Structures are given as structure tokens and as C-alpha cells.
Amino acid sequence: ETGVTQSPTHLIKTRGQQVTLRCSSQSGHNTVSWYQQALGQGPQFIFQYYREEENGRGNFPPRFSGLQFPNYSSELNVNALELDDSALYLCASSLAGPMNTEAFFGQGTRLTVV
Amino acid sequence: QQQVKQSPQSLIVQKGGIPIINCAYENTAFDYFPWYQQFPGKGPALLIAIRPDVSEKKEGRFTISFNKSAKQFSLHIMDSQPGDSATYFCAASRAGSARQLTFGSGTQLTVLP
Numbered sequence: 001e002t003g004v005t006q007s008p009t010h011l012i013k014t015r016g017q018q019v020t021l022r023c024s025s026q027s028g029h030n031t032v033s034w035y036q037q038a039l040g041q042g043p044q045f046i047f048q049y050y051r052e053e054e055n056g057r058g059n060f061p062p063r064f065s066g067l068q069f070p071n072y073s074s075e076l077n078v079n080a081l082e083l084d085d086s087a088l089y090l091c092a093s094s095l096a097g098p099m100n101t102e103a104f105f106g107q108g109t110r111l112t113v114v
Numbered sequence: 115q116q117q118v119k120q121s122p123q124s125l126i127v128q129k130g131g132i133p134i135i136n137c138a139y140e141n142t143a144f145d146y147f148p149w150y151q152q153f154p155g156k157g158p159a160l161l162i163a164i165r166p167d168v169s170e171k172k173e174g175r176f177t178i179s180f181n182k183s184a185k186q187f188s189l190h191i192m193d194s195q196p197g198d199s200a201t202y203f204c205a206a207s208r209a210g211s212a213r214q215l216t217f218g219s220g221t222q223l224t225v226l227p
Contacts, residue, residue, distance in 0.1 A: 033213065033215070043217050056211060090157050092215075094212060096213075102160050
């Protein structure tokens with residue numbers, strides 16, 4: 001077990017709705033990254049949060065947004081859901097600093113948009 | 115565009131065989147190259163990682179070979195077991211990016227008993 005926990009594990013939403021996914025990072029880690037993994041593909045980087053600020057973003061539209069809290073947990077929000085947003089959403093935590101630690105992933109949230 | 119190209123897409127070996135998975139990258143700013151193992155319904159689990167200042171790294175039955183001039187790296191699994199059947203992803207990140215990973219497309223490995 002990595003110590004990174006995500007909730008919920010599964011979620012079904014209707015097109016056009018909004019969704020919030022949550023991630024608790026591993027103890028001692030200050031950085032959370034979010035990834036989208038479509039079926040049969042590799043994870044795609046959405047964005048990263050470091051000390052409550054966005055610290056890099058992949059090629060995702062603004063309706064994908066996030067937050068990081070003082071305890072380094074994080075949320076991913078997706079507005080105006082589309083069918084193509086159906087995927088496994090993964091968060092990974094790490095410790096950023098002079099020597100970045102490895103990134104450890106949670107078990108993911110399976111989002112289905114109908 | 116930052117890309118990591120992975121091959122083969124799928125691989126079947128007999129128990130005890132040595133599957134080899136290959137990855138190639140374009141961005142010379144990448145300085146960290148991990149491999150992840152993923153079982154169905156689970157998140158990726160870190161197996162082993164390498165930096166470009168070494169050409170090989172071994173951890174247990176897993177070995178990464180790295181060729182900086184060719185911008186290629188590969189994963190070898192020694193004495194493979196049916197329990198190694200999973201999807202394997204190579205990845206890369208840039209210096210200073212705090213592990214913002216670019217993943218390959220994955221290799222589905224099946225180890226036959």
C-alpha cells in the first residue's frame with residue numbers, strides 16, 4: 001500500500017454535471033499530481049499542486065480544476081462533464097525539494113459519464 | 115511535444131522467460147525514468163527507476179537498461195512468473211518538474227504457467 005487514498009472508488013455521472021474527486025497524499029508528501037487514464041491507455045498528466053499552488057498543467061481544458069489544502073490533500077473538479085471524460089482518475093503524491101522523491105499512486109476513481 | 119513511445123503493445127512469455135519492454139523518448143530534458151506495474155482496477159505501482167547517469171539498474175528480478183545516446187530504455191523481467199502478468203508502463207519526467215510524469219502507452223504482459 002502506498003498510503004495515497006482516493007475517494008470515491010466508483011462514480012456515475014450524467015453528461016453536463018459536475019464532479020469532485022478527492023485524494024489524501026502519503027504522509028510527509030507535499031505534492032499531488034492528477035492523471036486521467038482512459039481504458040487501454042497510459043495515464044495522462046492533468047495538473048500538479050505544490051504547497052497549495054498549481055505547479056504545472058497538461059493539455060486539459062479549464063473545466064478541469066483543482067485545489068490543494070494545507071494538509072496537502074487535494075481535489076479534482078470537472079465541470080460540464082462529457083462522455084469522453086469517462087476514465088480512471090489517478091492521483092500521485094511525492095515530496096518535492098532538492099531531491100524529489102518517487103511518485104506513488106492511489107487506487108484511482110473510476111468515473112463513468114452517461 | 116513530449117512523448118514516450120513504448121513497445122510492444124502486448125507480450126506473451128512462458129514462465130521463467132525474460133520479457134523485454136522497450137521505450138524511446140524525444141525530450142532530452144527528461145532526467146528520471148520510472149517503470150510502473152498496474153493490475154486491473156488498481157493504480158500504477160512503482161517498480162524501479164533510473165537516472166541517465168547510469169546505464170543499468172537492478173532491483174530483484176527487474177532490470178532497467180538505459181542508452182542515453184539512443185534515447186532508449188528497457189525493462190527486463192528475469193525468471194518471469196504468472197503473478198507478473200500485468201500492464202507495464204514506462205514514464206519520464208523533466209528535471210525540476212517534481213515528478214510530472216509522461217507515460218508510455220503500456221505493455222500488457224501475460225506469463226503462461
